[in-house]
Amino acid sequence: MKRNSRLSSTLHILVHMAEKPEQALTSEQLATFIHTNPVVVRRTIAGLRDAGIVTSSRGHGGGWLLGSAPESISLAEISAALGETLLPFSTEPESPGCLVEQAVIAVLDDFRVAAEKLLAEKLSRITLADLTADFRRRYDLIGVSSHAL
Amino acid sequence: MKRNSRLSSTLHILVHMAEKPEQALTSEQLATFIHTNPVVVRRTIAGLRDAGIVTSSRGHGGGWLLGSAPESISLAEISAALGETLLPFSTEPESPGCLVEQAVIAVLDDFRVAAEKLLAEKLSRITLADLTADFRRRYDLIGVSSHAL
DNA sequence: GCTTCATGTAACTTAATTAGTTACGATTTA
């Protein structure tokens, strides 16, 4: 798992889970999908559990399951549960009292708030189900082309 | 200069430059504004020079000047010249051949492209002149309130 | 010309962040 790929790695995991809705997948299994190790998986998706997006169970036969239907899980929720910042730049004051900085931060903050709202709206319109549908489309295409060969 | 504050630090510098349009400011002076050192300033705004947003001159009386009027310099250009990514997440494949990953990346990439376009449009509508105007508003307010005391 | 002031830039050091790893306790099932 590379840096800055938490969102895509997590989506990768979640689509796999959506494809096996009845089967609890272990951290170990999920880890192999994204080429990392089980502890990193648990740590990464701990926030999703807190948000109810997934559930986990311990012991024999335990593992991870989606907490609700893929249609009802949006990328906005997932991103928020991961604690990802949508915009990467900071607007923390570093020179308290400097009016120039205050002006810069005010303008930048307005932009940031508006942009985050916009992005969250866009992300809320994409669900896990959209991703699984896209996956199946690709899967079927491969099937067809293999058949055609 | 903190991490992830390159955009706000650079804007801070540029507003100071816009307030002294006739006077070349040295890296040393600019560095004090954002509490860092001259080399970091040069490195940070080197991209702005390449983009024509600022000019630099060496030797006695040298330093940095805006390359054009504050009204014609947008935050979109500045951000681009800094090489800042507007969206922080990666969509690089890590499991070539995995259809699930391909689906995730395709959807995420569509989102990223659309979002970057949107953000760039919003940023292109904010100019350095807007920032200096905001600064002057704050400055005048302080003046008035000091006077009133 | 020589000195001074400034940028340009390479090379190195330091600090911060995040992924990866190890270890072990807690919980569940068989």
Place this chain on the structure above:
DNA sequence: TAAATCGTAACTAATTAAGTTACATGAAGC
């Protein structure tokens, strides 16, 4: 009770970005 699994703390390693030092280059003033 044994095996499987998550939860989590603590540590290590890798990566990135800022900070620093050093020096070459170029411009201005004397």
